[in-house]
Amino acid sequence: MIFNTKNARPVALTAGLLAATALAGTASAQDYEVAYLSASSANTWLSRSLEEMEKVAAANGVAITEFDGQFDAAAQTAQLQDVIASGRYDGLIIAALNGPGAVPDIEMAIEEGIEVVVLNQVLGSDLTTSAPQVDGVAASVMVAPYHSGTRLGGITVSACEGIDPCEVVYLYGIKGTPLDTAIRNGFDEATADSPNITVVAEGEGKYLGPDGGIAATQDILQVNASFDVVVGPDQAIQGTEIVLEDEGMLGDVKLIGFGGSAPAFEGIRSGAWYGTVMGAPADEGRLAMEAMVDALKTGNDQGGIDPLAAMPDDGKVTADNVDQFSAQWDG
Template sequence: MKTSTRRRALAITAVTALSGIALLSGCAGSPSASSSEGETEVAYLSSSSANTWLSASGKAMQEEAKKAGIKITEFDAKFEPGKSVKQIQDVVASKKYKGIIIATSDGPGAIPALQKAMDAGIKVVILNQVVGEKLDTADPQVPGFSASVLAPPKGTGERLGKLALKACDGLEECKVVYMYGLKGTPFDTAVRDGFDSTITGNSKIKVVADTEGGFLGTAEPRKAVQDVLQSNPNFDVFVAAGDQQVRGAQLALGDAGKPAVKTIGVGASEPALKGISEGTWFGDVAGVPADEGRAALNAMVKAIKENKDSGGIDVVDDLPDGGLITKENVAKFTAQWAG
């Protein structure tokens, strides 16, 4: 069993795209033209290129790729179930890539295709999303994976639950609305399980509604909260699996004249930290997408050039105060993505 590697995540502002690095769009599902002779190519399979978190990870990879002389080609799964599996197959068939860095919402469904990639000699690093059945560990769950770089989603949910307990403190009854990102995915299921396990036993807290807001912008979560308000016009706390949903929820709550609802998200984005500082956003679970990207690329370089594995890397593990952000400690954190 691989030992989990603990890497201290330094809060560093998300990097901007650097010239000279080829992070190419694979939106059509096909790779770019052949690289120059001798160049090492790595495929970055993203759940969604439009997702601002994964974009921040991708930009950070560019910085590390430049140092290592690696060319990255990005493939965009657009959050479409099963699409990353087809992209893995395309990468293997091309016979041009030395490695795959993958952030997939397909979870265990991607394992057979990734196994074939490894059988073909391609190194595999998991990024951000669990690929396996265990949702409480960062450790690689398939023999042969070179590294797994992520915050275990069940732990993220537990942190959300701890912040909800803080938000509900002092209330005789605390009504909570919970928003999934993509309900039914391994990530969201694990986050909710962690959240529920933490608030269970507190009889004052009642989840009066749950809904889904996606991970792309504010329009979907805004509409979802507007719908919730029709049947549950009065609640105290809004909890979401991502900062994007909180931003949309705050727009809906503002429209409804309910700015006093305490909001809690995940990611430590620029809007989250600003809102927490100003008192318009109650709390957040810290996230460091740029650090994730750097750690994933460095693990890939180690795998390709030294044939060494890096094990599990939880970049949130050593953040201040367990990664729980409130107004009292927000100054300790720096945003790595736009939210």
């Protein structure tokens, strides 16, 4: 997931905990109650997922109550424990802020007969798989961070074809986090058999808009006057594009993002960007609620679901296939 913090949904505080936001009118007949534990209601990616969840829920007699974690793992843990203790909910969908730490409470929820679907973030410690890591989880809908990295590396190999050496600038989102470490490991694995590719500089672009990419690219240009490719989160690459255009270098450097945002698609179509790894928050939300409905009504478990696996070219978007995709979020 690519984090952003625009368009905040107001959420009240009650007794020191973040209160749930009840979503009125989400079901014509409320046959089931589902708690949605969001990492952040202000996050534009997860907001897009919620829109699709609401549509599926409304068509299947499911009422949703959203709990806003506000990127606070401790608050989300308290919310999760409250949901279980309430005895109110038939199911819960969670975008976990602390994947390993949430496991004991999720195990408790399953013991209490609550159906559980994991959304977007790994619930557990293995960042290389979309498969559930807790017995009894009905479905886990996400792109494993490691495989985001292999896809990013695959586009880089294509961009570097015929360039030797191909000098690459790598922009982390937040360097040192398990998420970004797993993405980088996948990138390194995918590029390992391409000796022409060398990462000549690294930076940290964040996930909060172009400013991080602007600062990181400006710093890198102080040491590396030229390079062939820049890869990083879509938001950071937007900043890199601004800097390179100001420096008259935009046509000489291939830009590769991950996130599949509307600006990335615009950049690919205009020729300013080489490619991006598709992001599918709408598909994630739809698939998660469909899996929840299936679990509630039939008891079926769908296991791990990678929403990019069925897309053209494994979700790797370039000018050659961009017309086969549609952006699912604004970035």
